[in-house]
Amino acid sequence: MSDGEKVYKVDMLTRVEGEGRFYLKVRDGQVIESRLNIFEAPRYFEAFLRGRAIEEVPDIVARICGICPVAYQMSAVRALENALGRVPASPIRALRRLLYCGEWIESHALHIFLLHAPDFLGYASAMAMAADHKAVVERGLRIKKAGNGLIALLGGRAIHPVSVRLGGFTSAPEARLLADLRPTLQEALNDALATVHWAAGFSFPAFEQDYTFVCLDGTDYPLEWGDHIYISGQGRVAVADFHSRITESQVAHSTALQSRLKNGQHYLCGPMARLNRHHQRLHPQALDALHKSSLTLPVRNPYQSIVVRSLELVHALAEALDIIDAYQRPVPAFEAYTARAAIAAGATEAPRGLLYHRYQIGDDGLVKEATIIPPTSQNQAQIEADLVAVTPQLLALEDKQEHEQATHLCEQLIRSYDPCISCATHFLRLDIDRDDTAQEVDQ
Numbered sequence: 001m002s003d004g005e006k007v008y009k010v011d012m013l014t015r016v017e018g019e020g021r022f023y024l025k026v027r028d029g030q031v032i033e034s035r036l037n038i039f040e041a042p043r044y045f046e047a048f049l050r051g052r053a054i055e056e057v058p059d060i061v062a063r064i065c066g067i068c069p070v071a072y073q074m075s076a077v078r079a080l081e082n083a084l085g086r087v088p089a090s091p092i093r094a095l096r097r098l099l100y101c102g103e104w105i106e107s108h109a110l111h112i113f114l115l116h117a118p119d120f121l122g123y124a125s126a127m128a129m130a131a132d133h134k135a136v137v138e139r140g141l142r143i144k145k146a147g148n149g150l151i152a153l154l155g156g157r158a159i160h161p162v163s164v165r166l167g168g169f170t171s172a173p174e175a176r177l178l179a180d181l182r183p184t185l186q187e188a189l190n191d192a193l194a195t196v197h198w199a200a201g202f203s204f205p206a207f208e209q210d211y212t213f214v215c216l217d218g219t220d221y222p223l224e225w226g227d228h229i230y231i232s233g234q235g236r237v238a239v240a241d242f243h244s245r246i247t248e249s250q251v252a253h254s255t256a257l258q259s260r261l262k263n264g265q266h267y268l269c270g271p272m273a274r275l276n277r278h279h280q281r282l283h284p285q286a287l288d289a290l291h292k293s294s295l296t297l298p299v300r301n302p303y304q305s306i307v308v309r310s311l312e313l314v315h316a317l318a319e320a321l322d323i324i325d326a327y328q329r330p331v332p333a334f335e336a337y338t339a340r341a342a343i344a345a346g347a348t349e350a351p352r353g354l355l356y357h358r359y360q361i362g363d364d365g366l367v368k369e370a371t372i373i374p375p376t377s378q379n380q381a382q383i384e385a386d387l388v389a390v391t392p393q394l395l396a397l398e399d400k401q402e403h404e405q406a407t408h409l410c411e412q413l414i415r416s417y418d419p420c421i422s423c424a425t426h427f428l429r430l431d432i433d434r435d436d437t438a439q440e441v442d443q
Contacts (some may be wrong), residue, residue: 004028006398008407020419022410024387029395031388035253036380038415038424049370054339054361055166061357061372062160065420067110070103070151071350072357072372073164074224078346079357080166082240084337091330092168093225097177098178098323099154099161100224100244100348104316105147105188105311106158107351108309112195113140113417120202136152136198143313146188149181149318168334178324185324185394189317193289194312202292205409208300209389212265213273214354214378219313221281222349229354230277231261236380239347243371246378259378266381269353270417271308272299283322286315302386302416309351309418339365350375352418376419386413 008024025033040293045064061076062069074096081088088096098342113136114126123129130137153173155161163170218226228236235243246397248257262265275282276298279290290311299308345358353375360369387410397406 006395006403008394008403008410020174022387022414024391024394024410026391026395031391034384034387035243036383046370046372049359049367051318052367054365054367057359057370058164058166058365062162062164064372064374066159067107067420068103068350068352068355069160070155070164071348071355073161074100074300074348075346075350075357075372076359077166077357078224078348079344079359080361081337082346083341083342083344083359084166084340086335086337088168088335089330091172091328092333092335094327095154095169095172095184095330096164097224098307098320098327099151099164101316101323102150102154102318104223104312104351105320106144106151107145107147107418108313109140109144111139111351112199112306112309113144113345114178115418116198116415117407119415120306139195143188143191143195143317145385146181146184146317153177153181165332165334167337168330168332170333172333173331175327175329176325178327182321182324185317185321189285189314189321192310192313192317196289196293196307196314199307200295200309201415202306203331204301204303205390205393205412206301206302207390207393207413209302209386211300211382212270213257213276214265214267214269215273215277216347216349216354217277218326219281221278221283221319224348226347226349231267232277234261235354239356240345242347242356243345243373246373248373248377254380256377256380257373258302258381259373266385267378268302268376268382269311269375271305272302273353274349275299275308275311282311283315283318285318286311289314303415305416305418308317312408339363342360352376352420353379371391374420376417379417379419383414383417 004027006026020036023035049060057076057080058073061072064072118126118129121129126137151161152158154164214233215230216222216226217228217230227239229239229242230236246259246261248259251258279297282290293307295307315388341363343360345352347356355375356373358371359367362368390409390413393409394406
């Protein structure tokens with residue numbers, strides 16, 4: 001490494017879901033290399049789906065992630081029901097939104113308290129943080145447990161739920177069982193409101209970007225439903241046409257495809273995109289918490305995403321309570337359908353951002369092609385761009401001989417996206433060069 005060259009790297013990122021590392025090289029004040037390396041083995045889920053009956057898809061895609069299986073199931077059923085020309089009745093839609101609220105609750109609580117908060121409080125892990133902030137960690141675990149309980153009741157189990165099916169659910173709970181969850185959810189809501197105040201009090205690095213935001217667009221705060229996707233600067237595009245507005249490409253340092261807009265622009269999806277576009281659609285309790293917080297809209301500092309997630313935590317808990325209070329048990333729990341040949345797409349908002357599914361099915365009810373675009377693969381190019389943009393701060397820290405702190409600033413920036421690397425790595429486009437003959441292997 002030359003005198004004018006600086007390298008910032010972490011060979012194994014911690015407090016993220018999956019396996020990855022980052023590498024940033026600066027020479028004479030200019031970034032010459034920025035990489036978020038995703039080296040976790042590809043998992044081939046799109047290939048697994050080919051030739052499978054559409055009824056099998058929700059159970060298969062749930063296995064992509066143990067943190068956000070509901071998101072994969074909901075995006076899949078949205079796409080397949082669009083292909084079948086089916087729109088679920090209101091009680092089924094409400095029950096699905098309630099299930100999705102459970103996932104937001106447990107996922108956001110996990111990230112806020114166990115993965116991201118240690119960065120702000122000066123600890124290497126949540127276990128180390130718990131020694132000095134036991135009450136904080138216990139609060140996070142209470143909130144997460146409330147989300148897990150909701151998923152377990154509606155989904156049949158807390159991880160990889162099994163009740164979601166095309167047309168609805170295999171069964172729907174009795175109202176009294178949902179009512180039994182109410183005290184736990186109310187306590188969690190109180191904890192979440194306290195979390196907003198707590199997180200808003202952190203000291204955030206001064207860093208803002210002029211992001212292109214992408215999120216689901218509809219009549220409610222985006223979660224499990226929406227027929228359009230909003231792209232800042234470009235307006236709304238139908239979910240069915242989103243694939244034509246982006247490109248996916250393989251980069252040498254990643255087993256996940258990177259997504260960009262057709263013009264080559266990287267973009268950001270996730271909580272900041274949702275809040276900036278839809279803050280007025282927050283639940284009243286979450287909107288009130290926003291007004292009382294220190295956030296200034298639009299939020300363009302990724303380090304502040306911990307506050308945004310805490311607001312979405314309030315929203316999900318408050319909305320879950322409202323849905324339970326208005327619950328009408330769907331009878332039957334699912335609606336019949338007839339298979340037909342079609343191509344259709346569906347999208348929902350996973351905790352960490354837009355999750356897009358597109359399927360081609362035959363009149364025999366079998367999947368011919370599947371495309372799944374997770375939020376982490378969409379955010380990967382933006383994360384690398386952020387690492388470039390934060391370089392002036394890194395160099396300022398280097399001038400103070402604080403290389404370790406500079407490296408940590410990069411790591412904290414990546415964690416602010418709550419990347420789920422395992423989700424992203426079911427993609428692969430690999431060129432194998434043997435004896436000067438290139439053989440292309442797809443997924």
